[in-house]
Amino acid sequence: MHSYAECALALVEEMTMAAAGNPARTVAFQGAPGANSHIAALQYDNSCLPLPCFSFADALDAVKEGRAAHAIIPIENSHNGRVADIHFLLPESGLAITGEYFMPIHHILMATGPGPFRAAMSHPQALGQCRGWLRSRGIVPLDHADTAGAAASVAQQRDAGVAAIAPALAARLYGLQIVAENIEDGADNMTRFVILATDPLDTATISGPAMTTFKFAVRNIPAALYKALGGFATNGVNMTKLESYQNGAGFSATEFYADIVGCPGMPPVDRALEELAYFARDLRMLGTYPQARARR
Numbered sequence: 001m002h003s004y005a006e007c008a009l010a011l012v013e014e015m016t017m018a019a020a021g022n023p024a025r026t027v028a029f030q031g032a033p034g035a036n037s038h039i040a041a042l043q044y045d046n047s048c049l050p051l052p053c054f055s056f057a058d059a060l061d062a063v064k065e066g067r068a069a070h071a072i073i074p075i076e077n078s079h080n081g082r083v084a085d086i087h088f089l090l091p092e093s094g095l096a097i098t099g100e101y102f103m104p105i106h107h108i109l110m111a112t113g114p115g116p117f118r119a120a121m122s123h124p125q126a127l128g129q130c131r132g133w134l135r136s137r138g139i140v141p142l143d144h145a146d147t148a149g150a151a152a153s154v155a156q157q158r159d160a161g162v163a164a165i166a167p168a169l170a171a172r173l174y175g176l177q178i179v180a181e182n183i184e185d186g187a188d189n190m191t192r193f194v195i196l197a198t199d200p201l202d203t204a205t206i207s208g209p210a211m212t213t214f215k216f217a218v219r220n221i222p223a224a225l226y227k228a229l230g231g232f233a234t235n236g237v238n239m240t241k242l243e244s245y246q247n248g249a250g251f252s253a254t255e256f257y258a259d260i261v262g263c264p265g266m267p268p269v270d271r272a273l274e275e276l277a278y279f280a281r282d283l284r285m286l287g288t289y290p291q292a293r294a295r296r
Contacts, residue, residue, distance in 0.1 A: 003054045003145070004032055004052075004054065004149060004152065005032070005149065005152035005153045005155070005156045006156055007152050007155050007156050007174055008032045008033060008148070008149065008152035008173075008174070011032075011033040011052075011173065012032065012033060012052050015033060015049070015050060015051060015052055016051060016052070018049050019049045019050075019051040019067065019068065020067070022049055023066055023067055023068060023069060024069050025047065025048055025049045025069070026048065026049045026050075026051050026062075026067065026068040026069055026070075027041040027044070027045060027048040027049070027050055027051065027068060027069070027070045027071065027072055028051045028053050028058075028059040028060075028062035028063060028067070028068040028070070028071040028072075029041050029050055029051065029052060029053065029059055029071065029072050029073075030053055030054070030055060030056045030058070030059045030073065030084075030146060031052060031053075031123075031145070031146030031147065031148050031149060032052055032146055032148040032149040032151075032152050032170075033050075033052055033148060033170075033173055034147075034148035034151060034152075034166065034167060034169040034170030034172075034173045034174070035052075035146045035147050035148035035149070035166070035167070035170070036074070036103070036105060036126075036147055036167055036191065037072055037073070037074060037146075037193070038050050038052065038148065038169070039103070039167055039169060040072055040074070040101055040103050040191075040193050041072045043101070043103060044072060044099075044101045044193070044195065048070075051067065051068050054145065055145070056073060056084050056085075056086075056089055057089060059071040059073065060073075060089060060090075060093040060095060060196065061093075063093075063095055063196060063197065063198060064093060064094065064095065064198070069197065070098070070195050070196060070197050071095070071195070071196045072101065072193050072194070072195055072196075073086060073089075073193060073194055073196060074125075074191050074192070074193050075192055075193065075194055076191070076192050076241075077105070077125060077129060077189070077190070077191045077192075078186070078188060078189060078190040078191070079128075079129050079184070079185065079186045079189050080125050080128035080129050082243070083125050083191065086194065086257075087215055087243070087245060087255070087257035088245075088247070090196070090286055091215060091284055091286065093196075094198075095196040095197060095198060096196065096197060096198070096199065096200040096201070096286065096287040097194045097195065097196060097213050097286055097287025097288075097289055098195050098196065098197045098200070098201040098287060098289050099194070099195035099201075099289045099290060099292070100192060100193065100194050100195065100211065100289060100290075100291070100292045100293075101192075101193045101194075101195065101292055102190055102191070102192050102193075102292055102293050103190070103191055103193065104188075104189065104190055105126075105129065105184065105189045105190065105191050106167075106181070106182050106184060106189070107122075107126055107129060107130050107147075107165050107166075107167075107182070107183050107184045107189075108165065108166060108167060108168050108170075108171060108178055108180070108181050108182075108183070109163050109164075109165055109178075109179045109180040109181075109183055110151060110154070110163060110164050110165075110166060110170070110171040110176040110177060110178050110179060111154060111160070111162070111163035111164065111176060111177060111179055112154065112155065112158050112159075112160060112176060112177065113160050113177060114177065114179060115160075115161075115163065115179060116161070117137075117139050117161055117162065117163045117179075118139070118140060118161045118162070119139060119140040119141070119142050119161065119162045119163070120134055120139050120140070120141060120142065120162070120163045120164065120165050121142040121143075121144045121150040121153060121154060121162060121163070121164050121165070122141070122142075122143075122144055122147050122150045122164060122165035122166060123143070123144060123145065123146050123147050123150070124143050126147050126165045126166070127141040127142075127143065127165065129184045129185060129186070129189055130165055130183050130184055130185060131185060132185040133183045133184070133185060139163075142162070144164075147164070147165060147166035147167065147170065148166050148167070148169075148170040148173070148174075150164040150165065150166055151164040151166040151170035151171065151173075151174050151176055152170070152173075152174050154174075154176065155174040155175060155176055163179060164176065165183070168181075194213075194287075194289075195289070196287075200285075200287060200288065201287070201288060201289055203263045203264065203265060203288050206263065206288070206289070206290050207290075208290060208291065209261060209290070209291040209294070210261070210262060210263040210288055210289065210290060210291055211240075211259055211260070211261060211263075211288070211289055211290075211291045212259070212260050212262060212263050212264065212269070212285070212287070212288045213257070213258070213259050213285075213286040213287050213288075213289075214257075214258055214260075214273075214283060214284060214285045214286055215255060215256065215257050215258070215282075215283075215284050215286060216228070216255070216256055216258070216276060216280040216281070216282060216283040216284070217247075217254070217255045217256070217280060217281050217282045218254060218256070218279070218280050218281070219279075219280075219281065224279065224280075225254075225256075227279040228275075228276050228279040228280045229242075229276070230275065230279075231271060231272035231273075231274070231275030231276055232260065232272045232276075234272075235268040235269075235271045235272045236268055237260050237261070237262055237268050237269055237272045238260060238261040238262075238295060239258060239259070239260050240259045240260065240261060240295045241257070241258060241259035242256055242257075242258050243256065243257045243258075244256050245257065255282075260272075261291065261295055263288040264285070264288065
């Protein structure tokens with residue numbers, strides 16, 4: 001808890017105490033109060049008790065330890081790509097994806113005064129989404145653990161030459177002046193969040209389109225990925241995300257994180273997954289959940 005700036009600690013402690021009294025309503029998020037994930041938790045479930053956690057791993061641990069029923073984690077942004085290393089964190093946690101949420105992201109420049117500014121502090125994702133705006137003004141980006149945490153640090157340090165990039169809520173919580181609004185480089189800036197819980201969702205409760213997320217590895221042989229994915233094409237299963245990564249220092253075979261439209265129990269999906277399992281290894285299902293946004 002004490003990795004937060006002093007001006008954020010009272011809020012963190014207050015929210016932590018409220019969550020401790022009702023874990024069933026609690027949604028853990030990464031960041032200080034006022035972060036985008038805090039806002040996403042409230043928009044996803046306006047009756048929830050948001051629980052601030054310093055890191056993504058801490059948010060997952062809160063669910064594993066029963067201090068929260070769910071965690072909400074940003075995994076990808078429309079302009080700056082991957083947010084959290086969920087393909088590393090989720091399999092190790094034993095949690096399951098039970099939902100997704102899409103939230104438009106609008107960044108605010110805030111500070112103790114009107115500037116000028118030599119630097120702006122924020123999460124690397126927010127800085128990346130405002131890269132052009134900052135560069136055009138000669139403002140140096142400074143990495144911080146999260147957006148609202150950056151705002152709390154700026155409020156505490158009171159360096160007139162350093163601003164923060166965070167949601168407007170953070171400016172209100174930490175008494176900062178809003179200097180510029182909507183400074184993101186793309187007006188269609190959108191972040192996808194996933195909802196995590198200890199138990200997988202019962203697919204029988206999903207009434208509309210579903211998404212399924214899984215990870216797998218391929219053998220280090222020619223055309224391994226082509227063969228592994230062929231079943232999705234021949235069975236007409238739409239794969240909306242395929243991301244490769246290396247796990248370990250061997251560099252002997254690539255692992256993949258994937259999303260498909262559909263769920264186990266649907267004959268085309270079952271046939272595609274059966275073929276994938278034949279040509280791949282370490283196939284691990286990470287969750288099936290309602291589709292929050294149509295994929296085309």
